[in-house]
Amino acid sequence: MEKYTIKQVADLAGLTTRTLRYYDEIGLLPPAEIGANGYRYYDHDSLLRLQQVLFFRELEVPLRDIQRILSNPGFNLEITLLDHRKKLRDRSRRLETLISNIDRTISNLRGNNQMTPEEYFEGFDHSHYEEEARQRWGDTKQYAQSQKRWESYSREEKNAIKAEGQRLVTAMVGKNPAASPGDAEVQSAIAEYLAYINQYFYTCDLDQLRGLADMWVADPRFSENYDRLRPGGAAFVQEAIHIFCDRNG
16 A cells, blocks of 8 residues: 655645644544654545545634544545535535626626616625624524524525615614614614514514624624715614613613
8 A cells, every 4th residue: 555755745735744743633634654763654545534624624614623523433435525515516606606796796886787785795605694693692592593594485585585684784874874873763773673583583682682783893794784884884783773772671
């Protein structure tokens, strides 16, 4: 059976020998053999295992989870490869949608076409935002409820729900530049938004609504969406929601 030195494996995979030594230290990729000279040697199975590590890393799986998966006695390489292929194909389709979105948006900016509000948001994956929200503000039951409801909707329903959400976000920020957080129009939009969450996603009470508003300000990945609509938009909505919760609590 052919053996490979750590330098050869590093060159094949496009990694550094330091990375491979680290993978050995944490038990993720031990060498097939340690020579009498203390050198690490790898075999064909080592290459397949390293390939799996890189596939999982490409899919943004943490190293500790990769180690757990690969160490599972029930691990099946062929089934895992088929799963990688599905996930990468899904990502490829999403990236093609995003590229198409960019092209249409550029054409729209040049005055060559008009885009619907829904088209501006085609192709985006908000799952990492949802995970952040789940970890910081929501409990697992509500997160699971939200995910289950969302997956039950058709594509047309999802587009309609997204469009309604965008309408309410715009209304909460205040269509009038002179609007104040306590204005009746803004407060009415917040009431609609709370009903919207409860109808389409999960059961949300006033404390949880406050938490969402605080997160929109604290996390720039959220706040920038509001700040695009109005300078300081996230802070505006946060204040408006706190007023709403105080009035209705």
